[in-house]
Amino acid sequence: MRVHSGTVPVRFYSQFFSEWGRLSPRVRHAFTALLEMLQADPENLRAAAFFDVHERQGRDPIVAFALPEDFVVYLTIRHWRPNADVKPEPTSIDVLAVAPPEKIPDSPMTTRTW
Amino acid sequence: MTVNIPALLIDQSRIGSIVVIDANDDSTMLLERARVWTIREEDLDWSPMWLLHSAVGKHGFRWIATPQFDERGRVINAISMDLQDVADFVTFLEDTTVVDSLPELSVDDLGRRWQEWHTHRASSPRFLFSEEVIKRLYEREQSIEDGLFFETPRVQSLEKEVQ
Numbered sequence: 001m002r003v004h005s006g007t008v009p010v011r012f013y014s015q016f017f018s019e020w021g022r023l024s025p026r027v028r029h030a031f032t033a034l035l036e037m038l039q040a041d042p043e044n045l046r047a048a049a050f051f052d053v054h055e056r057q058g059r060d061p062i063v064a065f066a067l068p069e070d071f072v073v074y075l076t077i078r079h080w081r082p083n084a085d086v087k088p089e090p091t092s093i094d095v096l097a098v099a100p101p102e103k104i105p106d107s108p109m110t111t112r113t114w
Numbered sequence: 115m116t117v118n119i120p121a122l123l124i125d126q127s128r129i130g131s132i133v134v135i136d137a138n139d140d141s142t143m144l145l146e147r148a149r150v151w152t153i154r155e156e157d158l159d160w161s162p163m164w165l166l167h168s169a170v171g172k173h174g175f176r177w178i179a180t181p182q183f184d185e186r187g188r189v190i191n192a193i194s195m196d197l198q199d200v201a202d203f204v205t206f207l208e209d210t211t212v213v214d215s216l217p218e219l220s221v222d223d224l225g226r227r228w229q230e231w232h233t234h235r236a237s238s239p240r241f242l243f244s245e246e247v248i249k250r251l252y253e254r255e256q257s258i259e260d261g262l263f264f265e266t267p268r269v270q271s272l273e274k275e276v277q
Contacts, residue, residue: 010269013254014262035269054243062251064242072242074251092265096254101242104250 008039008077010093019105023071023098030067031098042077042090062096070100 023031037044045063054062060076067073078091097104257263 007267009265009267011258011263011265013257014264016264032269039269052242054248062243062248066242074247076255094255094258094263096251096258101244101247104247106250 008042008090008093010035010039010095012095013097015105016095016098019098024069026068027071027098031071031073034065034067034073035093035095038075038077038093042080042093045077067098071098072101073098 020028045065052064054064056062060078060080062074062076065073065075074096076094076096078094079088080090099105
């Protein structure tokens with residue numbers, strides 16, 4: 001049973017603005033297409049190409065999706081569990097990184113930058 | 115001459131195009147009510163994700179078939195493939211120079227290069243969740259949990275917000 005309805009908001013880590021500027025139009029296009037698909041219904045991830053799930057005990061799993069040019073988007077879907085019979089309403093999609101796995105920049109700054 | 119290429123087939127009668135055939139149910143039904151999409155060569159820049167999103171979201175099909183043609187160009191067989199195969203094949207097109215040389219490639223050549231690529235790729239480990247990646251993702255997640263984030267209700271407006 002699934003109770004999701006409507007659009008799930010997306011949250012971005014603090015330095016995403018600066019990193020977005022380094023993405024090619026092709027990667028941006030693929031990224032926004034993916035996010036739109038997940039916003040409409042997180043269950044759509046099952047139809048996506050090349051995704052992998054990193055399960056965590058008691059926490060939301062991290063999901064990775066392959067994008068063009070060897071980029072990967074890592075995100076968590078708050079309160080979403082891939083194998084739960086009853087899926088609660090996801091509260092947000094938190095984008096953690098958009099980068100090739102070996103090139104994820106250092107930890108974001110700990111102060112607001114905008 | 116035909117070669118089984120998962121999900122997509124280069125139609126030599128339309129050099130430079132890729133034909134995707136809708137196979138909602140089974141391949142037998144496909145033969146009777148196939149719908150053909152021709153993806154223009156200039157659209158090959160679509161990412162795998164966008165192609166799949168388009169296929170699933172817009173056209174409503176979940177299975178795509180590999181058609182086989184006889185010498186007169188009639189569809190004589192079709193094999194349903196799932197979306198992962200489609201994604202693999204599109205990635206193959208993107209990762210290689212195949213797209214650039216489509217007009218010169220025979221279907222046999224394409225099939226051979228696909229097999230080589232797929233074999234190589236299957237033997238190449240992927241490190242989506244290495245220890246270092248997980249460490250950095252946790253740091254970013256902590257940043258968001260600490261309130262260091264911005265939020266948008268509609269991702270379509272992202273470009274505008276970033277500007």
